[in-house]
Amino acid sequence: GGFSALTQNITANTPGTYTLTVKNPVNGCTAVATASVNANTTAPGASATGGLKTCANPTVTLHATSNTNGVNYYWSGPGNFSSNQASPVASQAGTYFVTVTNPANGCTSMAQANVTQNITPPMSSAGGATITCTTPNPKLIATSSVPGSSFFWSGPNGFTANIANPAVTIGGSYNVTVTSPVNGCTSAANAYVYENNIPPFVYAGEDRSLNCIFSSIIMNPIGTTSGSNFTYLWTTFDGNIVSGANSLYARADAAGTYTLTVKNNQNGCMAMDSMDIVQSPPVTAAITQLIPASCYGDANGSAKAVPGGGNGSYSYNWSNGKQTALVAGLAAGTYSVTVTDSESCSATATAVVTQPNELLANVVATPQTMYGLNNGTANAIPSGGTPGYTFKWSNGKTTQTINNLAPGQYMVTLTDSKGCSLVKTATVNAVSCNLAGSLATTQITCAGVNNGSITTTITGANMPVSYLWSNGSGNSNLTGLAAGTYTLTATDAAGCSTVLNTQITSPQAMSVAIASQVNVMCQGAQTGALTLNITGGTTPYQYAWSNGNQSAMASNLGVGAYSCTVSDNKGCTKVQNAQIIATDNQPPVLS
Template sequence: AGLSINSSTGQIDVSASTPGTYTITYTTAGSCPNSSTASVTINAIDNASFSYALSSVCITATDVTPTITGVIGGTFSSTAGLSINASTGQIDVSASTPGAYTITYTTVGSCSNSSNVNLTILSDNGFSASALTDANVTCNGGSDGQITASATGGTAPYAYAWSNTATTAIINGISAGSYSVEVTDNVGCKASANATITEPTALNAAVSSSTDVACTGGTTGAATVSVTGGTAPYTYAWSNSAVNPTITGLGAGTYTVLVTDANGCTANTSVTINEPTLLTSVALVDSNVSCNGLFDGGVTATPTGGTSPYTYLWNNTATTASLNGVAAGTYTVTITDANGCTTTASATVTEPTLLSATGSVNANVSCNAGSNGEATVNVTGGTAPYTYAWSNTATTQTITGVAAGTYTVTVTDANGCTENASVTITEPTVLSATGSVNANVSCNAGNDGEATVNVTGGTAPYTYAWSNT
């Protein structure tokens, strides 16, 4: 079975037979029949099937290669004008002439076969592509750009191959840069286009100037923000609700600003407004007046905080930090720092009460030329303790055992202030007694005599002691 053979002639109809190996028996006729056998093999004809992906190819298409589904190793041929590789069947499209071609694939061997495929090389027919930027990137570094590619001519549908590997007609969500697209139509015609997505320069906000508060607790601070890049105009939103690039009347603190450009891009920065430490001052008495009425007092003012240098104005018109050689009294100074901040301080210079010395005689000399006089100096005011310097070299407050005369004393207090006093110790005139007889005794042994003593000098009253007692 499977072999188509004429039983009379033994002729084999090969085309009607099934490929395979067969045993054929020949038997003679007659009274003495005999038979013999022979083996024959029917080989299958080669399968020469092949195909190309497209039946029409654009002249601008890439080379096309066939898919062989039959026996490989055959040869390819075509009508004139087609540039084809005889071994592989690859067609060099760009080297071929537009037209319709019949391509033949022929196998080699004892049962060779061939098959044909028709393929048309088309001209590009004005096929072109364009790329249009729909939207550039709004903020530097963003990725919201969009480009649309379109094709004119050719055979739809179209395939798109972008430089960023996208395969759609529209690419979006892209960053700034140059993009190229190759559009291929349904028959392989290709066209290219380019488009550029731009972006604004980076939006940057920076504080270009700032002014610190001049005096503690004040509101003289100011700041200005400068903006570069982005897309003008800009809006400003400060943390203190200000909406201008420059803000004034600021107290100490940190202020932030959010800058928004026309595309809604934002940038922020901050500035710290400082203030000096609180300006304070103290005025201290360096020295009080040593002696009542003198001008040797001293006061010094010392500021802290604020901003140096400082200026000074006292209520006595002096302009130095220290006052020297001043009288007793209260001194007030106004201190102004470099920013015009002021503070005041006062100090009172005191003085002792007036040093006063008064001499008094405790006892005059009792007898002329005697030395039992005594005097004292009484001191008030000044600053105790006191020292004494008498004209007789005595150094005590009271002098005793002195003769008649005038004595001066210099009193010096603890501050060296001095005051003089004097005292005069007197003595009586010389005591003199002169006797005189008023009447002699008239008769011997009588007792009617009388005498008188006359006294001058000394100090009355006198007492008398006669020798007859």
């Protein structure tokens, strides 16, 4: 067939006999061989089948077959699909190709298979509901576009159901899964169940009381739900509703139990509550434990108010302003108390606190009759109180009458049989001593002369009066006295005495001395002078010189003797003498 090749190895693609000539280049010798090439080019048979992909069957098994045994398969398809299996599993829709290879001759054949799909989900919807008191178990609603679909519900608290319209009792979000019977595809829907089953809040109000102030009561349901959607009904089986039975605020005028029922007209929910009305018994008041004052004028009585009836705790208001049940420290008198309960109802009681008769006493005293003599008396005469008196005097005596008393005050404490006491005072007067006196003195005129005198004046005396002087004299008046202190004790007939003192004084002795002397130089000269110095006596002084001078200084004196009589203001005198001399007895000589 014209095939030739100059290589050791050849590739032949035509059947027949092939001759190989081999030549030795060294010696030119050749050798010839032949080879037969037979033809085997029959392709294997190939067929392929696909299938339908659905939601229920999301994969399809491909099938490849051949009429030649021992062949190999190779699949390819959408999404880079490949497989060496005769029946691989495909998950995507589309056209798949299979190559069938006969390993004996390498011949191949191809086939294709189609995978179609039906994964359209059913159209579904879900409807919720509202739980109310009138519809406590509403039903959910689920629908599907594919007849014969199945339903699966799930919801709060582990809720599940396999029907289209299950009943529910709990609010919340519910999910339904709808499955198509055609392809098993599903769709989901959600429904919400609302809860409108909360009952209204009802508070009938606190228990109340009918009393002296309130003969009827308007209910006070504080906090109870109100609004136009609600209706109200008050009922009682043992009381009496005057008005407002179909309102929040009913009025009742009898004791009993009252029930308020409230209904929400939107959800039908109802609630009720009850309260009691009681009839308070009237308040009563009494005064017990009445204790009188122990003694007249004492404020130690007491009384206790005892309340009754009414309601709750009590308060007290006494006429003396006290505000406790028991009042003490009471003087005799009429007392009233008003008892008021917690509802302001009140009652009043009155009682009298008594006291014993007043303890009285008249105290009589007799005076001292002689000064210095303790002969006074005191007598206590009691009356009133409770007889059985005791006496205690300030001097320790315990008799009704005490004697031999010195002048002064004596207190007596009188005590009756109930222990009530009274203090009185008796005064024992001293004998009437109004003795008084005065001393008039005449003082000594000049020193060294005893001519002082004292004149006594006595008043208020019980005559006669005796006198005793400190110098021993018993006369009323004294004369010829020297300087000194004189004391007089004067005593009258009642023993009253008075002591008087006075002083007799003497002037200071007058002293006269020559303070200075000026003599003359020559006989016959008149130039001398004398000056006196006076001490003592009583000023002013008077001077009488022998030469007629009348002052403390005498001048123009000549030689000779001089004297001066000095007199003080009281006439006391003193004489002073002096001699003026000539200091130069030799007269001058003339020549």
